[in-house]
Each structure stands twice: as structure tokens, then as C-alpha cells.
Amino acid sequence: MRFINDKRGQIRIIEALFASLLMISTITLVPSQLGIDKTHFNSYYSEGSQVLISLDSNGKLSSLIEERNWTSLKKCIQSVLPVSLWFNITVFDENSTIINDVKISNGGLISDEIISINHVCASLSQNYAIYIVRLQLAGVK
């Protein structure tokens, strides 16, 4: 009889149980949601980095910049990136001055989420120069 009447304790236990479950689920779900965005970012970052590294490894990237051959640079990037990705390249010299006088991009921006990769590219020629290549990438939402 006493147990039936003493309902306040039971309610508190159930309340506390729900509260703790709510807190645990909130805390465990937040990092996993952040992880989803980060995975998206990482795949673009990795893809962009690999493109720049493969072009830079054989000296192609620096030679195209030295020749100011922006059309070929655009074609090179376009041929290795998936068509669903938007890209834009800006080339800076050692003094952070933009040296590409034409836009190196594959069209209009299709997403607000843009990731940016800055790649330091050293030249192979005897007239040493350093360029900073900024590759911006975005995908379809």
C-alpha cells in the first residue's frame, strides 16, 4: 500500500533516466554530425591535393605557371577532377600578388560550401621562383 502511494520517487527515477538518456544521446550525436561534414570536406581536400601533387611532382605545374599558360593549366585540372566539382585556381607569386590575368575556372559556382587548398609550388628551372596555387573546390549540394 505504501509502495503504491509513494509515486513521487518513481517519477523522479523515470525523469532522471530520460534526462540522462537525452544528455548522452545529444553528446554522442553531435560529434558524429560534425564528422559527416568533415568527411565531405576531407574528400574534396584529398581530391584537390592529389591533383595538385600529381601535377607538381613532374614539374608540370610550375612550368605551366612560368609559361603563363593558363588555358593548359585549366585543361589539366579539368581532365583530372570529376565533372561534378566546381573549381577555381588563383596563382600568387612570392609577394602574394595574383599572377593569373584570366580566370581559371570551369564555370559558375554551384554550392556555397567551398573548400580552399593552398599549395606551395617551387619551380624547377634555374631561375628559381615560388608560387602559391590556391585551388577552390565545391560540389553539388
Place this chain on the structure above:
Amino acid sequence: MQRNLRNCKNSGQTLVITALVISLLILSIFYGVFEASRRSEIDNLPALNDYIFVTKLGLKKTVISSLANFSRGGTNEILSTNLNKYVSIVGNQAYFGKVSILFTLLDISPYQSGLHLSWDSDGTGLSSAYANYSLALIKTEANLQLKHETNITTKLEIDGTYNQLQGTDRNVTVNCKIINEGEPSLAKNITISYELDGDPSNQEWINASLSSNIDYGNGTYRLSFIAETESINDSMLISAQVYDKRGIFVIANATCSET
């Protein structure tokens, strides 16, 4: 009296449950923080690997460019100047924390300021550069330090034979082998010249007009030309000047044997 006892019992229950909730809350917060930092570390790892690879690649290209410059008559401070420039720019690009690169140029003979040219008359020519680095990455979560070295060497090996033609004319065949860091490599340009009287002291080098140039595709080239020496008894001294694919210049001299 009974009501008081019930109140006391309830108060105990509340305390136990409150303690349980607080402990669960603290545990879950710790778990959440640990999980988030672990994910961040794992997520950043491929990007960090790429960054280190790009930095090493940049250092290698800087050494190649400096050697190309030095082998074409540049000063031997060029390697130090270029590396300082590269290190300064990379240091300002802080993606993963503070980056610090310390480099040391090999200064043990025959190297001077990390550079060495040996263009001998025994059929071998060598252009080489050597530098080692210590790369330190000071991050918020952890520090990373790694050592790395770059040795760029272009070696040219030549040997030649000739057979006497009519008068002072000779049919000369030269074999050239180009080696980059111990591996066969290709040439951008090869020029052959020969000494008019076979005496290198008066430096009367004549550019050879090549009648054939066979590229075997494995860093070996066979070149032929007709040489006209001053007299029939002159020794056949040849010189090969080669630019490898990276633009590094190397010379090798040799004396051809008669077949």
C-alpha cells in the same frame, strides 16, 4: 511521524538518482570530448601526410633548381638562398600549426655549401647537391618532428672509339650514359666536341656535327660523327656536354681508343 520518515526516504532516493545523473553526465561529456578529439586527429591525418609530402617535394625541387643554376655557372650561395626563401614561405603557410624547417648544407670536401661539380677527363662527370632538413610541426594537439635529406646527383659516363679514315679524318663513336640518383635517366640535350690537335692545353674544341644519334631509352645514347684532326697521330679527345631532363648541366671528357 510517518510522513517525516517518507520524506526522509524520498530525499535519499533523490540524492542517489541525482548522483547517478551527474556521474552519467560527466562520463558522457568525457566520452564526447575524447571521441571528438580522436575523430579530429584521424580526419586530419591524410591532409597532414599530403602537407608533409608537398613540403618534401618543394625542398627537392628547390635543390634541383639550385643545382641547375650552379652547374650553369651560378654562385655556390644559390642553394642556401633558395632554401631560405622556400623555408620562409612555407613557414608563413600555417595550416596545421607552426612549421619550422632547419636545413644544413653538406660542407665536407668535395662539397662546398652543399654543392659539388666534378667534370673530369677520365670519362665521368658529376653535378651534385646535398642538404638535410629537420621539419618541426608544432600543433595544438601534438608536436611532430621529422628528419629528411635530399641528394640530387646527375652523373655522366662516356667512352668512345674511332677508326681512321682517309687523311686526318676519323669516324668517331661515343657512348653516353646519364644517371640521376643512381637510376638511368634521359637527356634534354647532348653536345659533343673534340680537340683539334688532341692537346687539351690549347683548348681548340670543335663542335661535332653528329651523323647519328641513337637513343636507347634507358639513359644510354650512341652518337657518331666525323672528326678532322690536325695530324694523323693526334689523340682523339672528346667532350660531352649534357643537360639532363631537369636542366642540370654536366660535362665529361674522355680519350677515344682506335679500333
